[in-house]
Amino acid sequence: MSKYVIIGSGIVGLYTAQNLLDKDVDPLEITVYAEYLPGDQSINYTSPWAGGNFSCISPDDAQTLQFDKFTYTNLARLRSVLGGDGCGLDNRPTTEFWDFAPDETKISSLSSYLKDYQVLDKSELPDGAVFGIKYTTWNFNCPEFLANFKTHLETKGVRFVRKKLSHVKEAFVDPTTTTVFNCTGIGAKFLKGVEDDKIYPARGQVVVIKAPHINENRLRWGTKDVTYIIPRPDSKNQVILGGYLQAGNWCADTWEYETKDILKRTIALYPELAHNLEIIRVACGLRPSRKGGVRVEKEQYSDGKYIVHISGLSGYGYQAGFGASNLGVQLSLRDSKL
Numbered sequence: 130m131s132k133y134v135i136i137g138s139g140i141v142g143l144y145t146a147q148n149l150l151d152k153d154v155d156p157l158e159i160t161v162y163a164e165y166l167p168g169d170q171s172i173n174y175t176s177p178w179a180g181g182n183f184s185c186i187s188p189d190d191a192q193t194l195q196f197d198k199f200t201y202t203n204l205a206r207l208r209s210v211l212g213g214d215g216c217g218l219d220n221r222p223t224t225e226f227w228d229f230a231p232d233e234t235k236i237s238s239l240s241s242y243l244k245d246y247q248v249l250d251k252s253e254l255p256d257g258a259v260f261g262i263k264y265t266t267w268n269f270n271c272p273e274f275l276a277n278f279k280t281h282l283e284t285k286g287v288r289f290v291r292k293k294l295s296h297v298k299e300a301f302v303d304p305t306t307t308t309v310f311n312c313t314g315i316g317a318k319f320l321k322g323v324e325d326d327k328i329y330p331a332r333g334q335v336v337v338i339k340a341p342h343i344n345e346n347r348l349r350w351g352t353k354d355v356t357y358i359i360p361r362p363d364s365k366n367q368v369i370l371g372g373y374l375q376a377g378n379w380c381a382d383t384w385e386y387e388t389k390d391i392l393k394r395t396i397a398l399y400p401e402l403a404h405n406l407e408i409i410r411v412a413c414g415l416r417p418s419r420k421g422g423v424r425v426e427k428e429q430y431s432d433g434k435y436i437v438h439i440s441g442l443s444g445y446g447y448q449a450g451f452g453a454s455n456l457g458v459q460l461s462l463r464d465s466k467l
Contacts, residue, residue, distance in 0.1 A: 131160035131303045133461070136294060136320070137312035138163035139176035140271075140446045141439055143278045145310050145454040146287050147207065152458055156286035162300060164293040164316075167275035172381035175314050178414030179447060180335060180359045180369045181269030184348055185225055185239070187445040189232040193423060196452030198242055203451055204267050211281050217274030219362035223266040223346035224249075226258040226398075231350070236262075255398070258349065266346060269447050270361040297322035301434060308461045309430070310437045312454070314417040317440040325424070330415035331443055332378035333371055334387045336395075339407040341366035347399050356394040358402065367409065370395045370402070374444065376418065383411045418443035425453050427460040437461045 133149055135142045138161050149159055165174035183201055187193050208218045222245075239262075240246050249261035283289060294300060297320055300309040313320055318328035340360075348357040359369040370391050388411050396402045419441025428436045439457040442450055 130158060130305045131288070132158040132305055133160070133308050133310070134300045134303075134306050135159065135161045135310045135312055136163070136297070136300055137161075137314060137316065138166050138279065138289065139174065139312065139314050140179075140275065141314065141442060141450045141454055142310070142312035143275065143282065144451045145312055145439060145457060146282050147210075147278075148451070148455045148458040150282075150285060150287075152462060156282070160288045160290060160303075162290050162292045162294060164291070166289060166291055167272070167279045172413070172415060173315060175414045175417055176275055176446065177272045178335070178412055179269070179271045179444070180357060180371055181271040181274070181361065181447055182221070182223070182346055182359045183267045183448040184223070184346070184357070185231065185235065185350065186355070187449050188422060189235040190422060193445075193449055194235065194238040196423070196449035196456075197445075198238065199452030199455055200448055200450065201267065202242060207451070211277050215363050216277045217270035217272075217363050219268055220265050221268045221344065221346055221360060221362070222263065223348070224261065224263050225348045225350065226254060226261040227350045228257055228352055229259060229350070231260055239264075255349070267448070268346065268360060268362050270364045270367075271447070273363055295321055297430075297436065301430070307433060308435050308437060310439060310457060310461070312439050314440065315415050317417065317438070323428075323436060323438070325419070325438075325440065327420040328441065329377050329418050329420065330379055331418040332375040332380060332413060332415055333373050333444065334383055334391065334411065334413040335372055336370040336388055336391050336411050337409045338368050338370060338402070339366050339409055340368045340402060342401060342404065343368050343399070349398050354394070356398050358395050358399050368402075374416070379415065381413065383413050416444040417441065417446075423449070423453055425456045425460070435461065
């Protein structure tokens with residue numbers, strides 16, 4: 130019996146399963162169908178490639194700000210649920226700089242809940258930056274976190290099935306299924322029956338290094354590129370360096386000239402990186418972005434059956450996805466009227 134089916138086992142799909150459990154849904158009524166599962170690697174499976182922290186990358190609209198807040202304020206509980214130390218999620222200090230004035234609404238929202246929030250003095254800003262903040266953030270070891278999350282859900286009774294769906298109707302093969310959650314990420318553009326032509330990739334390339342002396346996030350929001358340094362917890366001192374936000378770029382290759390540019394920008398932002406620099410790998414991923422922003426929507430499929438879309442979280446799935454999936458689950462549990 131699978132009353133609730135989730136398509137996709139990226140971070141949004143796993144968050145959705147946890148939100149169902151948090152609403153006292155019987156885990157034996159939840160099945161996850163996915164072409165890729167934690168531990169797999171594919172350019173079409175974005176979540177393992179993410180830098181993985183809570184930052185100011187998300188948009189400034191009121192809904193996304195609420196998604197951010199819900200996720201940030203619930204991650205401590207989720208970390209405890211996943212076993213605490215070693216689960217791939219932990220706090221780290223962070224510093225973020227802007228080369229332009231950030232949206233006041235966003236800064237007001239962030240300052241209301243971020244731990245140890247502090248606005249930097251102008252004397253603390255690098256040349257060219259006009260604003261900066263410090264706070265305590267959440268960092269993810271994305272592959273480890275996904276694997277531990279899946280194990281936790283399976284232990285509770287959630288069923289995972291490796292299955293590539295060509296049409297959304299295949300998610301309703303069990304006659305007891307009433308609700309399907311479309312958490313297919315970049316795949317939401319192609320899943321037949323619910324194709325979303327507003328979905329597009331925002332390609333990013335990253336350089337993964339070993340740097341035991343780096344334990345702080347640093348990010349700089351430029352007018353063209355974003356530069357970030359993200360230490361991964363529970364990873365034997367891995368640090369993620371980036372990056373790019375290349376809208377509409379489907380390329381799965383990595384490029385030496387981009388690696389050199391990332392190293393140049395990150396070392397300028399955090400000079401200590403140049404000490405005993407050891408590159409482990411270079412990788413890229415396709416952030417599942419969406420024209421018009423995040424889609425959290427309940428759609429009637431047939432009499433008594435519904436699809437809930439949770440898509441378009443781009444590069445902020447880890448930090449806003451728990452909030453977005455919480456709304457999606459709330460919609461699924463409400464009266465079936467649309």
